[in-house]
Amino acid sequence: MPKLTVQDLKKIKENTSKEMQLRGESGRIRILVHMGTCGIAAGAREVMHTLMEEMAAADRQDIRVVASGCMGMCSSEPNVTVEIEGETPIVYQHIDANKMRQIFKRHVLKGEVQSDFALARG
Amino acid sequence: MSRIRTQLMLCGGTGCKATSHGVREALQKELEKRGLAEEIQIVETGCNGFCSVGPVMLVQPEGIFYQKIQPKDIPQLVEEHFLKGRPLKRLFYVEPASEETIPRMNEIPFFSHQLLWVMRNKGVIDPEKIDDYIATDGYFGVAKALQEMTPEEIIAEVKTSGLRGRGGAGFPTGLKWEFARKSPGEVKYVLCNADEGDPGAFMDRSVLEADPHSVLEGMIIAAKAINSHQGYIYCRTEYPLAIHRLNIAIAQAKEYGLLGTDILGTGFDFDIEIYEGAGAFVCGEETALMRSIEGKRGMPRPRPPFPAQKGLWEKPTILNNVETLANIGQIILKGGKWYAGVGTETSKGTKVFALSGDINNIGLVEVPMGTPLRTIIYDIGGGIPNKKKFKAVQLGGPSGGCIPEQELDTPVDYQAIAKVGAIMGSGGMIVMDEDTCMVDMARFFMDFIQDESCGKCTPCREGTRRLLETLDRICEGKGKAGDIELLKELSYTIKDASLCGLGQTGPNPILSTLRYFRDEYEAHIYEKRCPAKRCTALLKFEINPELCTKCGLCFKACPSGAIIWQKKETARIDKEKCVKCLSCFEKCKFGAIF
Secondary structure, X not given: OOOOOHHHHHHHHHHHHHHHHHHOOOOOEEEEEEOOHHHHHHOHXXXXXXXXXXXXXXXXXXXXXXXXXXXXOHHHOOOEEEEEOOOOOEEEOOOOHHHHHHHHHHHHHHOOOOHHHEEEEO | OOOOOEEEEEEOOHHHXXXXXXXXXXXXXXXXXXXXXXXXXXXXXXOOOOHHHOOXXXXXXXXXXEOOOOXXXXXXXXXXXXHOOOOOHHHOEEOOOOOOEEOEHHHOHHHHOOOOOOOOOOOOOOOOOHHHHHHOOOOHHHHHHHHHOOHHHHHHHHHHHOOEOOOOOOOXXXXXXXXXXXXXXXXXXXXXXXXXXXXXOOHHHHHHHXXXXXXXXXXXXXXXXXXXXXXXXXXXXXXXHHHHHHHHHHHHHHHOOOOEOOHHHOOOOEEEEEEEEOOOHHXXXXXXXXXXXXXXXXOOOOOOOOOOOOOHHXXXXXXXXXXXXXXXXXXXXXXXXXXXXXXXXXXXXXXXXXXXXXXXXXXXXXXXXXXXXXXXXXXXXXXXXXXXXXXXXXXOHHHOEXXXXXXXXXXXXXXXXXXXXXXXXXXXXXXXEOOOOHHHHHHHHHHHHHHHOOOOOHHHHHHHHHHHHHHHHHHOOOOOOOHHHHHHHHHHHHHHHOOOHHHHHOOHHHHHHHHHHHHHHHHHHHOOOOOOOOOHHHOOOOEOOOOOOOOOHHHHHOOOOOEEOOOOOOOEEOOOOOOOOOHHHHHOOOOOEO
């Protein structure tokens, strides 16, 4: 490998910081995938996979994905909660891969709440 | 960007590794079994600092802190937390005083009172990945120093920071560099002292294990400051993990051209080698350390000439401690003024301490200079376990002294600590509770010192042995009038006449215990009594009827049938039959046996 220059140093910093983002401050947006036994049985794993694919494509530093537990509304699983700083959290119900994609692209990235899938505020 | 949603920061420090056998493998296996291996990543970090609750793991981005993880916990942990999103409460930290369960690391008092500068990367980066270090501004100090600064400017910046040697003596780092800079000579050396030898001290080891590149960065900058092209890290061979990670770090830095010729294209050359020491305490003394690197027997020589004039192979040399060097990169990057913004009048920045002994939270802590010792022991350390009372804290290892309860509000500051009879030292902080006998404690350190004395000069070689013999006598109940005066006189003679720091500071544990706990010496000598009941030769093997609860535990424990006891009756000891094995003494919960 050729010797580094200061420019290379900056490049390495930029690339690696992305990977290390998770270890720093918490993000501005949190997406909770509820993954209780009920959620997993209803398909939350697939929802999580889709979400992670979308996350990779979006390349955003301020979003955190958290696997969360059962909310107690097992009949409405899979549930996903989107928490954007300064806004009311929205709980979505009966989410599948397609709905997840739509929620991510519209609500998370553009701030448009997808009322059709929503279960509740907060 | 990767698809990783969670990173598991598993502590890979020596303390945790010693007890975490199989945890990493079990975790990896379980994540794969559950199909989570692609979204959850394990990162092995350096020492997290909270060694007493190890093995520890931090789950990011949630910040959940797990303690005392064992392989058998892993299947449940993975299923509950990583699959179903329910953090596993039984592995949370429990605050000893309030018995409150605290799930998040930054809410645990042990962590929340600290200021991490030297240890800023602990638990954040993988110490075996240079890219991780670069991502946290690593080597940007080198870039700035080599590209934009003259050696004089580097020295001026370090002087402005007020940084003083963290190895113990507290000599201003910038000044040391300036002396070496001004020394004439083509060949000069930069040395790193990683020969940490104080009993109870493990700061430098942890820094090397958690962030080895920070030390390399400090050395490169130092080299530029004094115009040196070769450096050595003198590390004791008992630190295998530190040496392993240093070797990886040096190889990576060489591959990136951060060591070797023409560093970062600036035309500056510098290389580093590791020299493994055999672990002699005296080799932490600078002139002995240099002899050892030269391949000779590690013995000190008189100063002057100082190493800045004639050091390793008679060439101008600077020797800095691990923690000192780990500060340098950030001082250059953020400026000396930034560094000097924290601390007291005479002591700037932060200091790392290794907390151990009779304290709840054993581990590694970093606090701003000026923090009162009480804060470290009670707020960060969580106080004394088993409802015992605090007695004293030993600072600076065998060269230091003890500080009693009434002086606990002393701030962490070179001058203030010296005033109460101890030294800042390299950062060993051993806490002792009321059950510690101070004479016995002084004897322990004197035993260590006379063992480690290299034997070159008579005061240290013979004097420390005589001190130990006297203390042995006192602890065995053979102390006599005049012993205290003898200890004092001999101690001062050794301090005045010894060749190097080892002898000059060796009697400190005796002098400082005499200063604050003279009554304990007197009790040993005149009353043949050990107030803490540690010196077993002074036990009378009698039972205090006022303290005896008639429980019979001593009776059951005695192997020689020397205890006379019946239900609802006070026990007695038949001295004819007693073999002084201490079985009864250890079993008695009420301190009735004396």
